[in-house]
Amino acid sequence: MVGVGGLVFRDVSKTYETPGGPLTVLQDINVAVAPNEFVCMVGASGCGKSTLLQCAAGLNRPSAGTITLDGEPVVGPSADRGMIFQSYTLFPWLTIEENVGFGLSLDGVSAAERRETIDRYLGVVGLTKFAKAYPRTLSGGMQQRVAIARGLANQPRVLLMDEPFGALDAQTRIVMQDFLLEIWRTTHISILFVTHDVEEAVYLGERVYVLRSNPGRVREELRPDFPGTRDHHLKRTTAFHSVVDDILDLLREEASAAM
Protein backbone atom coordinates (compact mmCIF):
# COMPACT_ATOMS: atom_id res chain seq x y z
CA MET A 1 0.00 0.00 0.00
CA VAL A 2 3.02 2.31 0.05
CA GLY A 3 2.94 5.13 -2.42
CA VAL A 4 -0.76 5.21 -3.28
CA GLY A 5 -3.46 7.58 -2.16
CA GLY A 6 -2.05 10.90 -3.37
CA LEU A 7 -5.00 13.28 -3.66
CA VAL A 8 -4.46 16.65 -5.33
CA PHE A 9 -6.88 19.57 -5.71
CA ARG A 10 -5.73 22.03 -8.35
CA ASP A 11 -7.44 25.45 -8.58
CA VAL A 12 -10.74 23.94 -7.52
CA SER A 13 -13.72 26.30 -7.41
CA LYS A 14 -17.40 25.63 -6.87
CA THR A 15 -20.13 28.08 -7.75
CA TYR A 16 -23.87 27.52 -7.39
CA GLU A 17 -26.45 29.37 -9.45
CA THR A 18 -29.01 30.83 -7.07
CA PRO A 19 -31.99 33.13 -7.67
CA GLY A 20 -29.92 35.93 -6.12
CA GLY A 21 -27.03 35.38 -8.54
CA PRO A 22 -24.03 33.06 -8.53
CA LEU A 23 -22.79 31.94 -5.10
CA THR A 24 -19.15 30.91 -4.85
CA VAL A 25 -18.56 28.42 -2.04
CA LEU A 26 -15.05 27.35 -2.96
CA GLN A 27 -12.42 29.50 -4.65
CA ASP A 28 -9.09 28.40 -6.09
CA ILE A 29 -8.46 25.58 -3.67
CA ASN A 30 -4.98 24.09 -3.97
CA VAL A 31 -4.61 21.29 -1.50
CA ALA A 32 -2.76 18.00 -1.54
CA VAL A 33 -2.72 14.83 0.48
CA ALA A 34 0.47 12.83 0.02
CA PRO A 35 0.33 9.03 -0.02
CA ASN A 36 -0.03 7.67 3.54
CA GLU A 37 -0.50 11.16 4.91
CA PHE A 38 -3.10 12.24 7.49
CA VAL A 39 -4.33 15.72 6.56
CA CYS A 40 -6.94 17.74 8.42
CA MET A 41 -8.97 20.62 7.16
CA VAL A 42 -10.50 22.98 9.68
CA GLY A 43 -12.86 25.89 9.19
CA ALA A 44 -16.09 27.44 10.34
CA SER A 45 -19.36 26.15 8.96
CA GLY A 46 -19.96 27.68 5.54
CA CYS A 47 -16.33 27.45 4.46
CA GLY A 48 -17.26 24.75 1.95
CA LYS A 49 -15.21 21.99 3.53
CA SER A 50 -17.94 19.39 3.11
CA THR A 51 -18.47 20.45 -0.49
CA LEU A 52 -14.75 20.01 -1.08
CA LEU A 53 -14.87 16.46 0.31
CA GLN A 54 -17.92 15.66 -1.79
CA CYS A 55 -16.05 16.82 -4.87
CA ALA A 56 -13.16 14.52 -3.94
CA ALA A 57 -15.62 11.65 -3.45
CA GLY A 58 -17.13 12.36 -6.87
CA LEU A 59 -20.56 13.05 -5.34
CA ASN A 60 -20.32 16.68 -6.44
CA ARG A 61 -18.48 18.33 -9.31
CA PRO A 62 -16.20 21.32 -9.09
CA SER A 63 -17.16 24.23 -11.38
CA ALA A 64 -13.51 24.73 -12.23
CA GLY A 65 -10.19 23.06 -11.53
CA THR A 66 -9.25 19.41 -11.27
CA ILE A 67 -8.99 16.76 -8.61
CA THR A 68 -6.70 13.81 -9.17
CA LEU A 69 -6.00 10.62 -7.24
CA ASP A 70 -2.55 9.24 -7.98
CA GLY A 71 -2.55 11.31 -11.14
CA GLU A 72 -5.92 10.06 -12.44
CA PRO A 73 -8.69 12.65 -12.64
CA VAL A 74 -11.71 12.12 -10.39
CA VAL A 75 -14.83 11.89 -12.55
CA GLY A 76 -17.36 10.24 -10.27
CA PRO A 77 -17.72 8.21 -7.12
CA SER A 78 -15.69 5.02 -6.86
CA ALA A 79 -14.52 2.50 -4.31
CA ASP A 80 -11.02 4.10 -4.58
CA ARG A 81 -12.20 6.93 -2.37
CA GLY A 82 -14.04 5.81 0.75
CA MET A 83 -16.07 8.34 2.66
CA ILE A 84 -17.19 8.47 6.29
CA PHE A 85 -20.10 10.78 7.10
CA GLN A 86 -21.12 12.63 10.22
CA SER A 87 -24.56 11.01 10.23
CA TYR A 88 -24.83 7.32 11.03
CA THR A 89 -24.93 5.64 7.66
CA LEU A 90 -24.92 1.96 8.55
CA PHE A 91 -27.73 0.20 6.72
CA PRO A 92 -30.23 -0.75 9.43
CA TRP A 93 -31.48 -3.80 7.50
CA LEU A 94 -28.03 -5.41 7.42
CA THR A 95 -26.14 -6.93 10.33
CA ILE A 96 -22.80 -5.45 11.35
CA GLU A 97 -20.85 -8.01 9.33
CA GLU A 98 -23.10 -7.54 6.30
CA ASN A 99 -22.55 -3.80 6.55
CA VAL A 100 -18.77 -4.26 6.66
CA GLY A 101 -18.94 -6.61 3.66
CA PHE A 102 -21.34 -4.42 1.66
CA GLY A 103 -18.75 -2.85 -0.62
CA LEU A 104 -17.11 -6.21 -1.30
CA SER A 105 -20.41 -7.87 -2.12
CA LEU A 106 -21.04 -5.24 -4.81
CA ASP A 107 -18.31 -6.43 -7.11
CA GLY A 108 -18.72 -10.11 -6.55
CA VAL A 109 -15.83 -10.87 -4.20
CA SER A 110 -16.13 -14.56 -3.27
CA ALA A 111 -17.86 -15.36 0.00
CA ALA A 112 -14.72 -16.89 1.50
CA GLU A 113 -12.55 -13.90 0.70
CA ARG A 114 -15.26 -11.58 1.94
CA ARG A 115 -15.51 -13.52 5.19
CA GLU A 116 -11.78 -13.14 5.76
CA THR A 117 -11.79 -9.38 5.09
CA ILE A 118 -14.87 -8.80 7.26
CA ASP A 119 -13.29 -10.69 10.15
CA ARG A 120 -10.04 -8.80 9.78
CA TYR A 121 -11.64 -5.34 9.85
CA LEU A 122 -14.13 -6.19 12.57
CA GLY A 123 -11.04 -7.20 14.55
CA VAL A 124 -9.30 -3.94 13.67
CA VAL A 125 -12.21 -1.91 15.07
CA GLY A 126 -12.68 -4.32 17.99
CA LEU A 127 -16.28 -5.27 17.29
CA THR A 128 -15.96 -8.94 16.38
CA LYS A 129 -18.52 -10.04 18.95
CA PHE A 130 -21.16 -7.75 17.42
CA ALA A 131 -20.85 -9.33 13.96
CA LYS A 132 -24.44 -10.65 13.97
CA ALA A 133 -26.05 -7.64 15.67
CA TYR A 134 -28.11 -4.99 13.92
CA PRO A 135 -26.83 -1.38 13.92
CA ARG A 136 -29.63 0.01 16.10
CA THR A 137 -28.37 -2.07 19.02
CA LEU A 138 -24.99 -0.28 18.93
CA SER A 139 -24.01 3.07 20.42
CA GLY A 140 -23.14 6.01 18.17
CA GLY A 141 -19.40 5.55 18.70
CA MET A 142 -19.60 1.84 17.86
CA GLN A 143 -21.65 2.60 14.75
CA GLN A 144 -18.99 5.01 13.52
CA ARG A 145 -16.32 2.38 14.17
CA VAL A 146 -18.30 -0.05 12.01
CA ALA A 147 -18.67 2.65 9.35
CA ILE A 148 -14.89 3.05 9.37
CA ALA A 149 -14.45 -0.74 9.13
CA ARG A 150 -16.87 -0.78 6.20
CA GLY A 151 -14.86 1.96 4.50
CA LEU A 152 -11.54 0.23 5.13
CA ALA A 153 -12.76 -3.26 4.09
CA ASN A 154 -13.11 -1.89 0.57
CA GLN A 155 -9.39 -1.05 0.63
CA PRO A 156 -9.76 2.43 -0.80
CA ARG A 157 -6.68 4.46 -1.61
CA VAL A 158 -7.83 7.41 0.42
CA LEU A 159 -10.36 7.84 3.22
CA LEU A 160 -12.42 11.04 3.17
CA MET A 161 -13.88 11.87 6.57
CA ASP A 162 -16.57 14.52 6.93
CA GLU A 163 -16.78 15.44 10.63
CA PRO A 164 -17.12 11.75 11.47
CA PHE A 165 -17.14 12.37 15.23
CA GLY A 166 -19.34 15.47 15.10
CA ALA A 167 -22.43 13.69 16.44
CA LEU A 168 -20.64 11.95 19.30
CA ASP A 169 -20.37 13.11 22.91
CA ALA A 170 -17.08 14.63 24.10
CA GLN A 171 -15.72 11.53 25.84
CA THR A 172 -16.52 9.17 22.97
CA ARG A 173 -15.03 11.67 20.56
CA ILE A 174 -11.68 11.60 22.41
CA VAL A 175 -11.64 7.80 22.40
CA MET A 176 -12.49 7.76 18.69
CA GLN A 177 -9.65 10.17 17.88
CA ASP A 178 -7.09 7.83 19.45
CA PHE A 179 -8.79 4.91 17.76
CA LEU A 180 -8.47 6.60 14.37
CA LEU A 181 -4.78 7.42 14.93
CA GLU A 182 -4.23 3.77 15.79
CA ILE A 183 -6.00 2.65 12.61
CA TRP A 184 -3.95 5.07 10.55
CA ARG A 185 -0.69 3.84 12.08
CA THR A 186 -1.55 0.22 11.30
CA THR A 187 -3.01 0.68 7.82
CA HIS A 188 -1.16 3.81 6.69
CA ILE A 189 -4.04 4.79 4.51
CA SER A 190 -4.16 8.40 3.28
CA ILE A 191 -6.77 10.39 5.17
CA LEU A 192 -8.38 13.74 4.46
CA PHE A 193 -10.28 14.67 7.58
CA VAL A 194 -12.62 17.65 7.78
CA THR A 195 -13.73 19.17 11.08
CA HIS A 196 -14.65 22.47 12.72
CA ASP A 197 -13.01 21.35 15.96
CA VAL A 198 -9.56 22.95 16.00
CA GLU A 199 -8.16 20.71 18.76
CA GLU A 200 -9.27 17.65 16.84
CA ALA A 201 -7.58 18.87 13.65
CA VAL A 202 -4.29 19.68 15.40
CA TYR A 203 -4.33 16.43 17.36
CA LEU A 204 -4.95 14.21 14.33
CA GLY A 205 -3.36 15.93 11.36
CA GLU A 206 0.23 15.69 10.22
CA ARG A 207 -0.72 18.73 8.25
CA VAL A 208 -3.62 21.11 8.84
CA TYR A 209 -5.26 23.41 6.33
CA VAL A 210 -7.17 26.33 7.82
CA LEU A 211 -10.02 27.47 5.60
CA ARG A 212 -11.71 30.84 5.51
CA SER A 213 -15.33 31.34 4.63
CA ASN A 214 -17.45 33.10 1.99
CA PRO A 215 -16.07 31.97 -0.33
CA GLY A 216 -14.10 29.03 1.04
CA ARG A 217 -10.38 29.52 0.49
CA VAL A 218 -7.22 28.14 2.05
CA ARG A 219 -6.10 30.65 4.63
CA GLU A 220 -3.10 28.88 6.07
CA GLU A 221 -1.26 25.60 5.96
CA LEU A 222 0.40 24.33 9.12
CA ARG A 223 2.56 21.36 9.91
CA PRO A 224 2.19 20.85 13.64
CA ASP A 225 5.36 19.01 14.57
CA PHE A 226 5.16 17.35 17.95
CA PRO A 227 7.92 15.04 19.18
CA GLY A 228 7.04 11.41 19.87
CA THR A 229 3.91 9.40 19.21
CA ARG A 230 0.69 11.32 19.59
CA ASP A 231 -1.47 10.34 22.52
CA HIS A 232 -3.80 12.13 24.91
CA HIS A 233 -0.88 13.59 26.91
CA LEU A 234 -0.13 15.78 23.93
CA LYS A 235 -3.33 17.75 24.50
CA ARG A 236 -1.95 19.03 27.80
CA THR A 237 1.31 20.41 26.41
CA THR A 238 2.00 24.09 25.78
CA ALA A 239 3.26 23.36 22.29
CA PHE A 240 -0.12 21.81 21.40
CA HIS A 241 -2.10 24.71 22.80
CA SER A 242 0.01 27.33 21.12
CA VAL A 243 -0.79 25.77 17.71
CA VAL A 244 -4.48 25.51 18.60
CA ASP A 245 -4.55 29.13 19.79
CA ASP A 246 -2.87 30.36 16.60
CA ILE A 247 -5.55 28.69 14.51
CA LEU A 248 -8.34 29.94 16.78
CA ASP A 249 -6.97 33.48 16.35
CA LEU A 250 -7.09 33.10 12.58
CA LEU A 251 -10.66 31.83 12.73
CA ARG A 252 -11.69 34.56 15.17
CA GLU A 253 -10.42 37.32 12.87
CA GLU A 254 -12.41 35.65 10.15
CA ALA A 255 -15.57 35.44 12.26
CA SER A 256 -15.47 39.02 13.51
CA ALA A 257 -14.84 40.29 10.01
CA ALA A 258 -17.97 38.47 8.91
CA MET A 259 -20.22 39.83 11.67
Next chain:
Amino acid sequence: MLPLAVTAVILIGWALLSQYGKIPAMFLPSPTGVWHAFQALMADNYAADIRASITRVAIGFVAATICSIPVGLLMGSFGTVESMLAPVVGTLRYVPITALVPLLILWLGIDEAPKLAIIVLSTFFYNTIMIADAVRSVPRDFINVSYTLGATRLQVLRRVILPAAMPQIVDALRVNVAVAWNFLFIAELIAADSGLGYRLMMAQRTNASDQMFVALIIVAVIGFALDQAFRLAKKVLLPWSA
Protein backbone atom coordinates in the same frame (compact mmCIF):
# COMPACT_ATOMS: atom_id res chain seq x y z
CA MET B 1 -56.96 -8.24 26.01
CA LEU B 2 -58.47 -4.75 25.67
CA PRO B 3 -59.64 -5.23 22.05
CA LEU B 4 -61.42 -8.43 23.12
CA ALA B 5 -63.13 -6.60 25.97
CA VAL B 6 -64.27 -3.83 23.64
CA THR B 7 -65.62 -6.40 21.17
CA ALA B 8 -67.51 -8.13 24.01
CA VAL B 9 -69.03 -4.83 25.19
CA ILE B 10 -70.19 -4.02 21.66
CA LEU B 11 -71.73 -7.49 21.24
CA ILE B 12 -73.52 -7.32 24.60
CA GLY B 13 -74.72 -3.79 23.89
CA TRP B 14 -76.00 -4.90 20.51
CA ALA B 15 -77.78 -7.94 22.04
CA LEU B 16 -79.43 -5.80 24.72
CA LEU B 17 -80.44 -3.11 22.25
CA SER B 18 -82.02 -5.59 19.84
CA GLN B 19 -83.73 -7.45 22.71
CA TYR B 20 -85.11 -4.57 24.76
CA GLY B 21 -84.67 -1.53 22.54
CA LYS B 22 -87.99 -1.83 20.74
CA ILE B 23 -86.25 -1.56 17.37
CA PRO B 24 -87.90 -3.74 14.71
CA ALA B 25 -85.70 -6.67 13.69
CA MET B 26 -85.92 -5.43 10.12
CA PHE B 27 -83.71 -2.48 11.12
CA LEU B 28 -81.59 -4.08 13.81
CA PRO B 29 -81.37 -7.87 13.81
CA SER B 30 -80.22 -9.63 16.97
CA PRO B 31 -76.77 -11.28 17.13
CA THR B 32 -78.41 -14.69 17.14
CA GLY B 33 -80.55 -13.68 14.17
CA VAL B 34 -77.40 -12.74 12.28
CA TRP B 35 -75.80 -16.02 13.26
CA HIS B 36 -78.77 -17.92 11.88
CA ALA B 37 -78.68 -15.86 8.70
CA PHE B 38 -74.99 -16.72 8.39
CA GLN B 39 -75.73 -20.43 8.73
CA ALA B 40 -78.52 -20.19 6.16
CA LEU B 41 -76.26 -18.32 3.74
CA MET B 42 -73.46 -20.85 4.17
CA ALA B 43 -75.92 -23.59 3.31
CA ASP B 44 -76.63 -21.59 0.17
CA ASN B 45 -73.02 -21.68 -1.06
CA TYR B 46 -72.01 -18.36 0.55
CA ALA B 47 -68.41 -19.63 0.78
CA ALA B 48 -68.15 -19.40 -3.01
CA ASP B 49 -69.07 -15.71 -2.85
CA ILE B 50 -66.52 -15.04 -0.13
CA ARG B 51 -63.92 -16.78 -2.27
CA ALA B 52 -64.92 -14.79 -5.34
CA SER B 53 -64.50 -11.48 -3.49
CA ILE B 54 -61.19 -12.44 -1.92
CA THR B 55 -59.89 -13.62 -5.29
CA ARG B 56 -60.83 -10.32 -6.96
CA VAL B 57 -59.13 -8.24 -4.29
CA ALA B 58 -56.10 -10.50 -4.31
CA ILE B 59 -55.61 -10.43 -8.08
CA GLY B 60 -56.38 -6.72 -8.40
CA PHE B 61 -54.27 -5.63 -5.48
CA VAL B 62 -51.30 -7.82 -6.35
CA ALA B 63 -51.39 -6.57 -9.95
CA ALA B 64 -51.58 -2.95 -8.77
CA THR B 65 -48.70 -3.53 -6.36
CA ILE B 66 -46.51 -5.21 -8.96
CA CYS B 67 -47.02 -2.18 -11.22
CA SER B 68 -46.71 0.49 -8.55
CA ILE B 69 -43.49 -0.66 -6.87
CA PRO B 70 -41.20 -0.11 -9.88
CA VAL B 71 -43.03 3.08 -10.94
CA GLY B 72 -42.94 4.45 -7.38
CA LEU B 73 -39.27 3.51 -6.99
CA LEU B 74 -38.32 5.27 -10.21
CA MET B 75 -40.47 8.31 -9.45
CA GLY B 76 -38.96 8.69 -6.00
CA SER B 77 -35.39 8.10 -7.15
CA PHE B 78 -35.04 10.04 -10.37
CA GLY B 79 -36.06 13.64 -10.84
CA THR B 80 -36.63 13.15 -14.57
CA VAL B 81 -39.07 10.27 -14.08
CA GLU B 82 -40.77 12.26 -11.34
CA SER B 83 -41.27 15.33 -13.49
CA MET B 84 -42.50 13.14 -16.34
CA LEU B 85 -45.05 11.15 -14.35
CA ALA B 86 -46.02 13.39 -11.44
CA PRO B 87 -48.53 15.50 -13.40
CA VAL B 88 -50.18 12.36 -14.81
CA VAL B 89 -50.29 10.32 -11.61
CA GLY B 90 -51.01 13.36 -9.46
CA THR B 91 -53.95 14.47 -11.60
CA LEU B 92 -55.47 11.06 -12.28
CA ARG B 93 -55.54 10.52 -8.53
CA TYR B 94 -58.25 13.19 -8.31
CA VAL B 95 -60.50 11.47 -10.84
CA PRO B 96 -62.98 9.41 -8.80
CA ILE B 97 -62.52 5.85 -9.97
CA THR B 98 -66.29 5.43 -9.67
CA ALA B 99 -66.64 7.97 -12.46
CA LEU B 100 -64.77 5.57 -14.72
CA VAL B 101 -67.22 2.72 -14.15
CA PRO B 102 -69.45 3.44 -17.17
CA LEU B 103 -66.42 3.66 -19.43
CA LEU B 104 -64.86 0.52 -17.97
CA ILE B 105 -68.08 -1.40 -18.55
CA LEU B 106 -68.25 -0.05 -22.09
CA TRP B 107 -64.67 -1.05 -22.80
CA LEU B 108 -64.36 -4.24 -20.82
CA GLY B 109 -67.90 -5.66 -20.65
CA ILE B 110 -69.46 -6.84 -17.42
CA ASP B 111 -67.36 -9.92 -16.63
CA GLU B 112 -64.37 -10.05 -14.31
CA ALA B 113 -62.27 -7.57 -16.26
CA PRO B 114 -64.01 -4.30 -15.26
CA LYS B 115 -64.14 -5.35 -11.58
CA LEU B 116 -60.43 -6.09 -11.54
CA ALA B 117 -59.77 -2.87 -13.44
CA ILE B 118 -61.61 -0.84 -10.79
CA ILE B 119 -59.54 -2.40 -8.01
CA VAL B 120 -56.26 -2.02 -9.90
CA LEU B 121 -56.95 1.60 -10.82
CA SER B 122 -58.16 2.54 -7.36
CA THR B 123 -55.05 1.24 -5.61
CA PHE B 124 -52.34 1.81 -8.22
CA PHE B 125 -52.22 5.60 -7.85
CA TYR B 126 -52.28 5.62 -4.06
CA ASN B 127 -49.64 2.90 -3.95
CA THR B 128 -47.41 4.66 -6.44
CA ILE B 129 -47.57 8.02 -4.73
CA MET B 130 -46.98 6.56 -1.28
CA ILE B 131 -44.10 4.40 -2.50
CA ALA B 132 -42.49 7.38 -4.23
CA ASP B 133 -42.78 9.28 -0.92
CA ALA B 134 -41.20 6.38 0.95
CA VAL B 135 -38.31 6.40 -1.51
CA ARG B 136 -37.82 10.14 -1.20
CA SER B 137 -37.52 9.82 2.57
CA VAL B 138 -34.51 7.47 2.30
CA PRO B 139 -31.62 9.43 3.87
CA ARG B 140 -29.43 11.07 1.23
CA ASP B 141 -26.29 9.87 3.01
CA PHE B 142 -27.34 6.20 2.60
CA ILE B 143 -27.25 6.76 -1.14
CA ASN B 144 -24.04 8.79 -1.06
CA VAL B 145 -22.17 6.28 1.07
CA SER B 146 -23.23 3.47 -1.28
CA TYR B 147 -21.74 5.27 -4.25
CA THR B 148 -18.46 5.78 -2.39
CA LEU B 149 -18.46 2.04 -1.61
CA GLY B 150 -18.54 1.42 -5.35
CA ALA B 151 -22.24 0.80 -6.00
CA THR B 152 -23.72 1.38 -9.45
CA ARG B 153 -27.05 3.16 -9.89
CA LEU B 154 -28.88 -0.12 -10.27
CA GLN B 155 -27.21 -1.54 -7.16
CA VAL B 156 -28.15 1.57 -5.19
CA LEU B 157 -31.75 1.17 -6.32
CA ARG B 158 -31.98 -2.55 -5.57
CA ARG B 159 -29.75 -2.93 -2.56
CA VAL B 160 -30.15 0.38 -0.75
CA ILE B 161 -33.21 2.39 -1.76
CA LEU B 162 -35.61 -0.57 -1.98
CA PRO B 163 -34.71 -2.16 1.37
CA ALA B 164 -34.49 1.24 3.09
CA ALA B 165 -37.98 2.16 1.87
CA MET B 166 -39.45 -1.31 2.49
CA PRO B 167 -41.01 -0.70 5.94
CA GLN B 168 -42.86 2.35 4.65
CA ILE B 169 -43.86 0.47 1.49
CA VAL B 170 -45.38 -2.34 3.57
CA ASP B 171 -47.27 0.24 5.63
CA ALA B 172 -48.57 1.85 2.45
CA LEU B 173 -49.77 -1.51 1.15
CA ARG B 174 -51.47 -2.26 4.45
CA VAL B 175 -53.40 0.99 4.27
CA ASN B 176 -54.24 0.62 0.59
CA VAL B 177 -55.54 -2.93 0.73
CA ALA B 178 -58.47 -1.41 2.64
CA VAL B 179 -59.02 0.88 -0.33
CA ALA B 180 -59.11 -2.21 -2.55
CA TRP B 181 -61.92 -3.69 -0.42
CA ASN B 182 -63.83 -0.48 -0.67
CA PHE B 183 -63.76 -0.52 -4.42
CA LEU B 184 -64.46 -4.23 -4.61
CA PHE B 185 -67.89 -3.50 -3.14
CA ILE B 186 -68.51 -0.72 -5.58
CA ALA B 187 -67.60 -3.06 -8.41
CA GLU B 188 -69.78 -5.87 -7.11
CA LEU B 189 -72.76 -3.66 -6.31
CA ILE B 190 -72.84 -2.33 -9.85
CA ALA B 191 -72.63 -5.47 -11.90
CA ALA B 192 -71.88 -8.90 -10.56
CA ASP B 193 -73.41 -12.31 -10.15
CA SER B 194 -71.14 -13.43 -7.33
CA GLY B 195 -69.25 -12.00 -4.41
CA LEU B 196 -70.06 -10.41 -1.06
CA GLY B 197 -71.18 -7.17 -2.70
CA TYR B 198 -73.57 -9.08 -4.95
CA ARG B 199 -75.03 -10.91 -1.94
CA LEU B 200 -75.35 -7.61 -0.10
CA MET B 201 -77.37 -6.23 -2.99
CA MET B 202 -79.56 -9.33 -3.00
CA ALA B 203 -80.16 -8.82 0.72
CA GLN B 204 -81.18 -5.24 0.08
CA ARG B 205 -83.93 -6.35 -2.32
CA THR B 206 -85.65 -8.25 0.48
CA ASN B 207 -84.65 -5.82 3.25
CA ALA B 208 -82.83 -8.74 4.89
CA SER B 209 -80.81 -6.68 7.35
CA ASP B 210 -79.53 -9.84 9.06
CA GLN B 211 -77.84 -10.86 5.79
CA MET B 212 -76.42 -7.36 5.36
CA PHE B 213 -74.89 -7.65 8.81
CA VAL B 214 -73.36 -11.00 7.86
CA ALA B 215 -71.62 -9.41 4.87
CA LEU B 216 -70.36 -6.46 6.92
CA ILE B 217 -69.00 -8.66 9.69
CA ILE B 218 -67.24 -10.92 7.21
CA VAL B 219 -65.61 -7.97 5.50
CA ALA B 220 -64.56 -6.57 8.86
CA VAL B 221 -63.05 -9.90 9.90
CA ILE B 222 -61.18 -10.26 6.60
CA GLY B 223 -59.94 -6.66 6.84
CA PHE B 224 -58.75 -7.22 10.38
CA ALA B 225 -56.98 -10.44 9.39
CA LEU B 226 -55.26 -8.70 6.47
CA ASP B 227 -54.12 -5.85 8.66
CA GLN B 228 -52.66 -8.30 11.17
CA ALA B 229 -51.06 -10.29 8.35
CA PHE B 230 -49.28 -7.17 7.06
CA ARG B 231 -48.10 -6.31 10.57
CA LEU B 232 -46.86 -9.84 11.10
CA ALA B 233 -45.14 -9.91 7.71
CA LYS B 234 -43.35 -6.68 8.60
CA LYS B 235 -42.22 -8.09 11.92
CA VAL B 236 -40.97 -11.32 10.38
CA LEU B 237 -39.51 -10.05 7.12
CA LEU B 238 -38.20 -6.69 8.36
CA PRO B 239 -37.22 -7.41 11.96
CA TRP B 240 -34.80 -4.47 11.96
CA SER B 241 -37.51 -1.89 11.34
CA ALA B 242 -39.39 -2.11 14.65
